[in-house]
Amino acid sequence: MSKSNLTRRGLLKTGAVAGAGLALPTIFDGATWAASHSGFTNAPQGKTVTLGFNVPQSGPYADEGADELRAYKLAVEHLNGQGDGGMLNTFSSKALDGTGILGKKVEFVTGDTQTKSDAARASAKSMIEKDGAIMITGGSSSGVAVAVQGLCQEAGVIFMAGLTHSNDTTGKDKKANGFRHFFDAYMSAAALAPVLANKYGKDRKFYMLTADYTWGWTQAASMKEFMEKEGWSMVADVKTPLASTDFSSYLAPVLSSGADVLILNHYGGNMVNSLTNAVQFGMRDKMVNGKQFEVVVPLISELMAKGAGANIKGILGSSNWNWKLQDEGTKAFVKSFGTKYGFPPSQAAQTCYVQTLLYADAAQRAGSFNPCAIVPALEGFKFDGLGNGPTLYRADDHQCFKDVLVVQGNETPENEYDLLNVAEVTPVEKVMYKPDNKFFAGGNLGQCNSGA
């Protein structure tokens, strides 16, 4: 039936032919990626420049992703001179003039990260290789941010991180081509710990539920460090899978553990579910060790507050930004966002909007889209008027340093968006750390890569 004359010689011949076929097209000494045009990856040709917005449109962080996309679209409008200009009017740098970036009209492509590292990288790759995106921004998860940041470094494009709160993004996984405006887990813990100790007393035992990936891990480590400094002691730190939707089985042991505070290192849909479960268990009405049982959510956003409904009332946490701040930048942004979409923006929207503006401004000031010209333009850049007060983009780790907000769920909301109150603004000096701090050590920015 079969002719099995598979000989050694025949096999060698096959190998040689296939090898020659393989070698033929690659024998030319080629440039990497699409750098053939003018010295760096995806140098804009013609009258437009393309940005890549890579956000979760499905998965537990999909709400954040949708809001990020709204903010990106608004930023593109403002950069192209449409709409009311938003924070361009309050931004301390006046390089941008509403004619796009360097005279080129801004266009964008979008992708779905699905909150999975694999899918996010595939989507970013296709934006770089197919659509010619010169900058990638977005992500609502640190796992995704770290993965995409590594990809952008290799490909030679700039990565402007969206919502990513893990210490690792600008710590051990920092990259020369990556920049983060959002704050990190260390800053959250540093800002939150004194407030918690003040409010709930020094002698407390806490139990943590932690989302099981890079963000959760660094968030839990930071909270443990700072709460123990305040004299609190940890009972347990339990890791929960990101994909969980029901946390009852993780919550059941909490009350019998002797802990009197529950810290939920959860974000997005995870936190909405775990907080709701905790409230259903009646935890917030319990007395343990003679003290009122308390729940703390170190990172809170408006979208989570909305999802959690009445359960969020009185819960303490931290935020990067809140739409109720009263500075000029915030007011301008909330106004143009509200006019376009009919509701106030979330902190995810703000950080993404600001990152787009900062990138555009850096390119404008550098006079080039070349990543190796943009990196020095952003490093050590001091700016104001973008909603967070005076801010520094530190050169050592490409992290923004600014004031941190401690927020509390509003007990008496006046409308459906009035969900969080700013309890305290922690000044930047209190949350500042050295680049070689133990939570951030081990990384290396490396050299900027332009893909040439």
Place this chain on the structure above:
Amino acid sequence: MFGLDKKDTTLLLVVTLLALLAPFILNPFPEASALAQFNAGYPDLMQRFVIYGIFAVGFNLLFGLTGYLSFGHAAFLGVGSYSAVWIFKLLGMNVLPAIAFSIVISGLFALLIGYISLRRSGIYFSILTLAFAQMSFNMAYSVLTPITNGETGLQLTLSDPRILGQQATADGSIPVTNLLPGLEMRQSVQLELGGWLFTFNTGYYLAAFFLLLAFYIAIRIFRSPFGLMLRAVKSNQQRLNYTGIHTRPYTLAAFVISGMYAGLAGGLLASMDPLAGAERMQWTASGEVVIMTILGGAGTLIGPILGAGFIKYFENIFSKINENILHDWFSFLPQGLQDFVVTIVAPFFGEGWSLSMGLMFMAIVIFLPGGLVEGGQRIGQLFRRKPAAGDAASSQTTPAE
């Protein structure tokens, strides 16, 4: 040629040409034209075409020949990826050891799972493999975090040992995967012809080489006595048992070979992009390869490759068509009508690509049970004049009536 008869040689040559010329074939539209969004000739997608082609060819060796429907094949793909990334972390960035290791580890894993699962057949076998795959997925996701890095995904870091290669490049960044020193997977050469832009990528051609090798081995298995025995298992296993033939060694061999194919695909995925995430092992990924094989034509040689290409094209190109693009398409209509048409059509594009994919899958399964290959045959027959009766009967895969 190479021990193949004329028909199979032609088939191999066709696949070879398709693979070598893919950068041209997949980029039929000029860069600047509006149709450029349908171009698929960029390295990442081309790599996916051939890698998932290998995966599906391997799956078809099991499903197409023996009829055993494994619902957990993604587990082997994931194990392959993890093995390859670990080699990049421990040994160095050369892809060949990584690919070899991923094939071996996946093969061993398949031996273990196959040994247990193949004690049952039919639906019980499918459920067993599904259970094992979900178990692997959940373990990779939680318990095995030290090995798999859980949700974050296994990634390279600067502190990895890489004892046979460099730990970090001169400028302090993580080295990239290569075939030979200086021949990196991500390297591309671009060719500009008029308005067209063609990209030739090292990683793609390496993957294409493995696809051809995998395809060739698949042909040889299909035509071998071993392949015949596997077909006999599919048509009537009981009869084989009654004639005194112990079938399990044959099915186990097929299962392991198929697992090694999946491991190869996983290793290649990691070689193109050194990152492994647990979601590669999820049941949806296992289901995808089943759909690829059935869509292309189960039991045929080239079907799985076509099916893989079809699905990956949809996933990457169709999903990019958002409402703005739809508005552009229908801009010739008056405003109100345009909005209406876009509202109707939009759910089938962009994020809704899987909806149109599902409809198309249903249509193919209902009207072309033999998959795309049967479609091709039917079209071929329309153009062939009066085929000889015996010829038509032998070339068709439709069941006898």
